[in-house]
Amino acid sequence: MRISKGGLLVIMAFLTPLIVELRTVLSWFGIRLSVVETGALGLALIGAVLIWALWPSNGGTEAKLA
Amino acid sequence: MNIHTYEKTWLAVSMVLIVGFIATVTYGAVGPGIAMIDDDGGSIDPDTINDDERFNDPGVTHVGENEYEAAVVAQAWTYTPSEITVPANSTVTFYVTSRDVTHSFTVAGTNVNTMVVPGQISEMTVEFDEPGEYGILCNEYCGAYHHTMEGKLNVVPQDEFDLTELSTDASDEAQLGNQTTINTTVSNDMNYDLETTATLEIGDQQSLEQDVTVPAHGSETVEFAVDTTDLGTGDHDWTVTVDGHEESDTLTVTNATEGGDGDA
Amino acid sequence: MAMRNAYIDQFPKEARVIRAILWSSFLALTIGGTLGLIQGLHRTNVLRFIPSQDYYTVLTAHGVLLVITFTIFFLVGIFTWAVTTSLDRGVKDIRFTWGWYAIMMIGTLLVGVSILGGVVDQIPMNADVLYTFYSPFQAHPAFYVGFVLFVVGTWLAGFDWFRTWWAWKKDNPDERIPLPTFMALTTMLFWYLSSIGVAISILAFLLPWSLGIIDSVNPLLTRTLFWFFGHPVVYFWLMPAYMLWYTMLPKLSGGKLFSDPLARVVFVLFLILSTPVGIHHQYLDPGIAEGFKFIAMTNTMFLLLPSLLTAFTVVASMEHGARQRGGKGYLSWLKALPWRDPAFTGMALAGLMFAAGGFSGMINAGLSINYLVHNSWWVVGHFHLTVGTAAALTFMAASYWFIPQLTGKEIWNRSLGLVQVVLWFIGMTFMSNAMHRAGLFGMPRRTAEPQYQGFDFEPAVGTVAEIDAQVALGAALLTLSVYLFITNMVLTTIGGSTSDAIPDNTYAGTLSGPEDAPVIIDNLKLWTSIAVVLVIIAYSLPLASIIDAGGLFGPGIDPWKPSVVADPSLVLESVRGVMP
Numbered sequence: 001m002r003i004s005k006g007g008l009l010v011i012m013a014f015l016t017p018l019i020v021e022l023r024t025v026l027s028w029f030g031i032r033l034s035v036v037e038t039g040a041l042g043l044a045l046i047g048a049v050l051i052w053a054l055w056p057s058n059g060g061t062e063a064k065l066a
Numbered sequence: 067m068n069i070h071t072y073e074k075t076w077l078a079v080s081m082v083l084i085v086g087f088i089a090t091v092t093y094g095a096v097g098p099g100i101a102m103i104d105d106d107g108g109s110i111d112p113d114t115i116n117d118d119e120r121f122n123d124p125g126v127t128h129v130g131e132n133e134y135e136a137a138v139v140a141q142a143w144t145y146t147p148s149e150i151t152v153p154a155n156s157t158v159t160f161y162v163t164s165r166d167v168t169h170s171f172t173v174a175g176t177n178v179n180t181m182v183v184p185g186q187i188s189e190m191t192v193e194f195d196e197p198g199e200y201g202i203l204c205n206e207y208c209g210a211y212h213h214t215m216e217g218k219l220n221v222v223p224q225d226e227f228d229l230t231e232l233s234t235d236a237s238d239e240a241q242l243g244n245q246t247t248i249n250t251t252v253s254n255d256m257n258y259d260l261e262t263t264a265t266l267e268i269g270d271q272q273s274l275e276q277d278v279t280v281p282a283h284g285s286e287t288v289e290f291a292v293d294t295t296d297l298g299t300g301d302h303d304w305t306v307t308v309d310g311h312e313e314s315d316t317l318t319v320t321n322a323t324e325g326g327d328g329d330a
Numbered sequence: 331m332a333m334r335n336a337y338i339d340q341f342p343k344e345a346r347v348i349r350a351i352l353w354s355s356f357l358a359l360t361i362g363g364t365l366g367l368i369q370g371l372h373r374t375n376v377l378r379f380i381p382s383q384d385y386y387t388v389l390t391a392h393g394v395l396l397v398i399t400f401t402i403f404f405l406v407g408i409f410t411w412a413v414t415t416s417l418d419r420g421v422k423d424i425r426f427t428w429g430w431y432a433i434m435m436i437g438t439l440l441v442g443v444s445i446l447g448g449v450v451d452q453i454p455m456n457a458d459v460l461y462t463f464y465s466p467f468q469a470h471p472a473f474y475v476g477f478v479l480f481v482v483g484t485w486l487a488g489f490d491w492f493r494t495w496w497a498w499k500k501d502n503p504d505e506r507i508p509l510p511t512f513m514a515l516t517t518m519l520f521w522y523l524s525s526i527g528v529a530i531s532i533l534a535f536l537l538p539w540s541l542g543i544i545d546s547v548n549p550l551l552t553r554t555l556f557w558f559f560g561h562p563v564v565y566f567w568l569m570p571a572y573m574l575w576y577t578m579l580p581k582l583s584g585g586k587l588f589s590d591p592l593a594r595v596v597f598v599l600f601l602i603l604s605t606p607v608g609i610h611h612q613y614l615d616p617g618i619a620e621g622f623k624f625i626a627m628t629n630t631m632f633l634l635l636p637s638l639l640t641a642f643t644v645v646a647s648m649e650h651g652a653r654q655r656g657g658k659g660y661l662s663w664l665k666a667l668p669w670r671d672p673a674f675t676g677m678a679l680a681g682l683m684f685a686a687g688g689f690s691g692m693i694n695a696g697l698s699i700n701y702l703v704h705n706s707w708w709v710v711g712h713f714h715l716t717v718g719t720a721a722a723l724t725f726m727a728a729s730y731w732f733i734p735q736l737t738g739k740e741i742w743n744r745s746l747g748l749v750q751v752v753l754w755f756i757g758m759t760f761m762s763n764a765m766h767r768a769g770l771f772g773m774p775r776r777t778a779e780p781q782y783q784g785f786d787f788e789p790a791v792g793t794v795a796e797i798d799a800q801v802a803l804g805a806a807l808l809t810l811s812v813y814l815f816i817t818n819m820v821l822t823t824i825g826g827s828t829s830d831a832i833p834d835n836t837y838a839g840t841l842s843g844p845e846d847a848p849v850i851i852d853n854l855k856l857w858t859s860i861a862v863v864l865v866i867i868a869y870s871l872p873l874a875s876i877i878d879a880g881g882l883f884g885p886g887i888d889p890w891k892p893s894v895v896a897d898p899s900l901v902l903e904s905v906r907g908v909m910p
Contacts, residue, residue, distance in 0.1 A: 006669030006748060013679070013752045017759045020800070024767075027791040035796060067591050068846045073642055080638040084631045087696065091627060094698045095620075102613065102697060104620040105875065111885035142890075167890050168464050168549060170614070170705060174772030174787065177701035179614055183550050184466060185885045186616040201785030205705035205774035207460050209467075209892055210383035213779040 001054060008053050015045055103180045107187030112165050115139060120161055126152060127283070128229055128256040134158045140182045141165035142208050143215040150202070151220040152194055153227035159191045167208050173219055174201040181206060194221045229255035230262075230280075234306055234313040240294045241322050248292060250306045250313060252278060253285035260309065266290040268304035268317065269297050278308070294319045337411065337735040337835040343424045344414050345736045348407045351431055352729070352736070354438070355403035356819055359722070362395035363812035370761070370805025373780060374798035380449075385778035386458045386892070387448030393461030394445065397717055398480065399438050401567040404725045406434070406487045408570050409514040411732070412577070413491045415835055416508035417498040421490055430490060434483030440476025444469060448892070458892035460776065462560070465536060465552045468889035474537040481525050488518035506844040507852050509590055510577050510837060516597040517569040519858050520562055520604045523865065527558025527608075539889065548884035550617045551876050557608035558869065565604045567717045571724040572596070575644045575681060578728060581838035582674040583651025583667055588643045590840040591847030596643075598851060599636040602861045603629055606868030613700045617879060622872040623697060629868065630695040637688055644681055650841065672747030676727020679755045680720050683762075687715025690766060705776070708769020711762040718762075723754050726815050733819060735835055739826035742818050750814040753807055761804025764797045773797075 003011070019042035023033040033041070069077075094100045115121045124137040125147050136158055139146045152158050162171045162182045169182040180188040202217035231253045240246040248268075254260040260280040267273050272292070280286040290306070297319050305314040338345040365388050371377040372385055380388065410427065414420055421427050447455030447470065457469035491514055495507070507515070535547045535555075580587045587593065609626035612618055649663055657663030668674045690712040693699055703709060730747050734740055741747060771787045773780050773794075780787075787794050850856065 003665060004669055006671075006675065007665055007667075009748065009752050010669050010675060010679070013755045013759075016756045017763065020759060020763055024791050032791075067848055068842055069592065070589070070646075070842075072646070073589065073592065073639075076642045077635075077639065080635055083638075084634055087631050087634075087692065088628055091697045095624075100698045102620045102623055102701075103616055104623075105617050105879065107616050109617065109879045109885060112888075113886055166888070167466055168553070170774075172705070172772070172774070174785065175770075176772070177698075179701045179704055181612075181614045181616065181705075183553065183616055184887055185548065185880050186550055188616040199785070201772075201782055203772075203774055203782060205777070206464075207386060207389075207776040209890070210386065210458070212386070213382060213777045216782045216784055218784045 001056075003053050008049075011049060011053070012046065015042070015049065019045060101191065103188055103190055107161060107163075107189035109186055110163055112163070112184050115163065115165055121163060126150060126158075126229060126255065128258075129159075130257070132156045136160045138162045138171060139165060140169040140171060140204070140215075142167060142169075143204070143211045145171070145202060145215070145217040147217075149218040149220065151222055151227070153224045154194055154197045154221050155224055157191060157193050159189060162188045162190075168206050169204045169208050169215065170206040172203050172205045174203055176200065179205075197221050197223050228260075228309060230260060230309045230311055231255075232306065232308055232311050232313045234315070236304075236315060236317070238316070239318045239320060240292075242294050242299055242319050243322065244294055246292050246294060246317065248290045248304065248306065248317075249287050250290070250308065251285050251287045252280050252308050254280040255283060257282045262309045264288040264290075264306060264308045266292075266304060266306050268292060269302040272296060292317070334738070334830050334832055335834040336738055336832040337415065337732075338738045340835055341414050341420050344410060344420055344427070347424065347427050347431060348410055349736050351403050351407035351410070352732070354431075354435065355400050355407065355725075356729075356816055358395045358399035358403065358438075359726075360812060360816045362392050362400060363809050365389075365392040365395070367805050367809040371802055372778060374802045375779070375781065376798065376802040382778035384449050386460070386776075387445065389776060390448070390458055390460050391442070391445045394441060396722075397461060397563075397567065398441075401570075401717065401721055401725070402480075402484060403434070405566065405570045406431075406484060408573070408725075408728070408732070409487070409491060409517070411735075412510035412514050412573060412837075413494055415837065416510040417494060419494065419498055422493050422497060426486070427490055430483045430486035432483075433486065434480050437476045437478070437480030437483060440472045440479065442476075444473040444476065456892055462553075462556060463536070464556070465539070465547045465549045466887045466890045468536075468540050468891050471537060471540045474532045474540060478529065478532055478537070481529065485522065485525070488522065491515065491518065506847070506849075509587075509593060509840075509844065510573060512594055512852065513569065513573045513576070513597050515854060516601045516857070517566065517573075519854060520601045520861060521566050523858070523861055524559045524562030524566075524605045524608075527555045528560075531555035531559075535883075544883055546884045546887045548876065548880045548882065549887055550615065550880055551873070551882070551884070553615070554609070554612065554618070554873065554876060557611045558605065559608070560611060561608040562604040564713070564717060565600055567721045569597075569600065571680065571684075571721045572640060574724055574728050575640065575677060576647075577837040578731065579644060579674070579677050579681075579838075580647035580651055581836070582671060582677070582731070583648045584655040585647060585651030585653070585838075587838045587840045588646040588650060589842045589846075590844050591842060591851065592639055592643055594844070594847055594851045596636040596639050598857050599633070601857050602864060603633045603636075605861065606864040607633060609868070609872060610695060610697075610700075613697055614704050617876055618872055619875065622868075625868055627695060627697045629864070634688070634692065634695075637684075641681075641685060641688075647838070648678065670744075670748060671730075672741075672744060672751050673727050673730040675748060676730070676751030676754070677724050679751060680723035680727065683715050683723070683755065683758060684720035686762075687712055687720060691716065703769050705774060706769030707765045707773045707775050707780075710775045711765030711769060714758060714762045714765065719754070719758050723751060723758075726754070727751055729815075729819060733822055734829070734832045737823055737826070738828050738832060739822055740829045740831065742821040742826050746814060746818055750811050750818065753811040753814065757804045757807030757811055759804070760800045761808065764800035764804065768794075768797045768801075 023038045120137045124139050126136045129135050164182045164184040171182050172179045178192050180190050198221050200219040202219050204215035234250045236248040237246050264276045264278050274290050276288050278288050299319045302317045444455040444457040447453035448458045455470040457473035459467040459469045531552045535552050538544045539547050576593045607626050607630045610630045652663040652666040655666045657666030771789050
């Protein structure tokens with residue numbers, strides 16, 4: 001893991017406002033997402049963060065302190 | 067006192083932000099002239115609203131070329147009038163007061179928004195550029211049915227707008243052979259005279275016309291004399307049309323022998 | 331057995347009274363939070379099981395229980411901790427402390443019962459007047475008496491702390507006021523100043539009026555007196571959170587407070603500027619000249635300064651803590667923070683959401699743009715970020731540190747605590763974001779059914795249904811979070827085992843200490859005098875012109891008792907009756 005469990009939980013929480021407002025921002029550029037599409041995009045983002053977080057860190061240069 | 071350099075920078079940026087906010091609000095007031103609700107409306111004893119010149123007949127009045135005044139009385143849980151119509155490209159000054167508790171007069175989704183405090187008159191001038199339909203709502207809690215308090219604001223194209231109102235006084239029933247009258251009072255709340263023609267259509271046959279001049283902020287009654295002999299017995303639908311406004315009802319002509327007490 | 335030095339070991343008597351106070355606070359939070367869920371589901375038309383008329387009773391109770399009872403009980407508890415801990419001496423007479431707590435409790439019960447009368451027929455009382463109790467709404471006298479008792483209790487609490495400080499000063503004549511005590515005292519000073527407004531409003535007008543001694547009140551006057559108190563009270567809720575961010579968060583981060591002098595400056599600014607701003611709640615009121623609104627706007631904008639300074643100091647202190655823990659890099663230090671600690675994470679998230687709430691507050695403060703959002707749901711979104719998160723989440727997070735200090739027991743489940751604070755953040759994100767957006771298209775606050783016959787709201791993006799769904803989801807998550815919190819607290823208190831591993835009762839040290847602050851900063855008399863002068867400048871003319879125009883007792887305003895509930899169709903009939 002590249003990050004502590006607590007840190008991961010907080011990152012997940014931070015994603016919430018981003019996902020919620022992503023469609024508002026996109027609509028400025030004329031891209032209108034439905035609720036389902038927004039949900040799918042959100043899940044993809046969460047998945048990406050999980051993969052990043054769970055990927056074994058190489059060499060342990062980034063110490064886990066938390 | 068020892069303040070870190072970064073903190074000094076932050077302090078300076080914060081002050082710029084604060085002064086910037088004050089400057090933009092000041093510019094809004096001085097430049098484009100965004101006026102606030104203030105004490106210009108004056109105060110009023112809620113018990114005297116019915117005697118007040120402005121509020122005894124609330125509604126829209128024409129006061130200048132493209133200038134109008136709208137008097138509104140709020141009370142739990144309605145506005146009087148509940149529907150307000152004004153023309154596009156006009157400047158409307160609203161005067162709103164409350165008969166009971168604190169309300170608001172809020173045009174949903176716009177900055178037309180004022181508190182309506184009993185004892186006070188809220189005065190607010192609004193420019194309407196485009197035609198449109200808006201909801202009016204009360205956004206201050208005013209009792210158990212607060213959520214039912216709403217109204218309507220219609221901004222109509224200038225050429226569809228007038229302040230003509232009709233009210234008609236006519237009997238529902240007449241005896242064959244008698245003459246009856248249909249009196250239509252035309253009121254005009256524009257600040258110029260209304261010169262127009264009043265038309266009565268009754269039954270299939272008769273069509274009567276009268277020219278009428280209604281003074282500014284005044285009213286004029288048009289009297290149509292209807293001869294029941296020409297109509298014959300039975301129900302006759304009639305319509306009075308003045309300046310595009312219509313009033314209609316039905317006149318029942320009876321034989322002299324039947325239904326003498328006017329049981330319409 | 332290792333020597334444990336928690337608060338309960340140092341001040342066992344004070345710990346008992348603070349426990350009682352915090353439990354009163356938590357109880358108010360649990361009831362108030364549950365009522366919030368009822369409202370969230372009702373307004374959004376997800377689930378309506380009460381009649382819409384009763385919505386306003388629920389709303390009154392939700393407002394009073396959360397913004398008065400929950401927050402202020404927490405404040406008096408935590409300030410008692412702050413004063414005794416930082417002066418390292420107990421209160422002068424513990425019976426006096428129990429006394430003011432009892433007065434506050436009696437006040438709460440009177441207010442609570444009179445509000446409950448709005449839905450329980452057996453209680454012949456009614457106080458469906460919301461937290462602002464604007465006249466001519468008239469509540470049962472018990473509501474006003476209870477409110478006054480509660481405020482008097484807080485005044486006595488302040489006296490308790492001042493008395494403790496005076497005693498300490500006698501023994502330590504040359505020492506600077508310790509920072510937590512300084513914060514408690516400056517907060518109390520603006521509280522004394524501002525609560526005079528609500529005291530006059532109730533004692534001179536509303537209470538005699540509800541007892542039938544006077545016939546009429548001036549609604550604009552009582553309203554202005556309410557806001558004289560009504561804005562400072564929001565800082566009263568916030569100051570304990572600020573105190574915790576300054577004195578606890580740096581410690582929990584593993585470091586020290588960046589600057590003690592600036593912390594003092596911040597609290598002095600709050601003392602000076604909290605009160606002469608109340609008219610910014612009345613930007614849309616008739617009967618108040620534009621110039622007075624302008625003065626309130628200017629003062630409000632300058633009141634941003636202490637909050638902006640706090641944002642800097644708090645983040646700088648957290649970074650210092652992270653670097654002490656081995657954090658490196660421009661942003662990588664964030665990873666070194668103790669994210670597993672619910673007390674730290676909760677406070678950090680609360681501070682972050684307060685930044686968002688601060689931004690929407692800047693919009694509210696803008697005299698002209700305020701017309702777009704005044705009394706809309708936007709405002710509700712705003713204060714759920716401020717009092718509803720900056721204060722509430724900080725208080726809950728701090729409890730994960732305080733309850734062990736006060737009970738000598740370990741938290742029952744710290745991981746659950748972490749989940750709880752994160753859940754609050756997520757729930758509030760959904761709810762307050764949607765409320766802000768709904769306000770922008772004009773949806774009103776304080777409305778049981780914001781669905782109208784004659785028109786529909788038009789969101790710029792998305793639909794009203796999506797906004798409603800976000801609010802309902804957010805409200806459900808927040809209520810779940812409250813229940814997780816209270817469960818954890820109950821099980822800690824009754825089930826937890828006494829532990830020797832409770833950390834010592836200390837607060838954060840400072841990088842730049844009080845010796846760096848000029849002595850004049852501790853001159854409370856000077857700052858109080860300046861605050862009084864500013865209040866006189868901001869309020870004397872508006873109050874004089876309101877009284878001049880509408881009279882001290884108003885132009886014959888009839889009381890309106892919300893208990894008289896009529897059917898709207900009958901009301902419409904009566905309207906036709908009174909119209910000429």
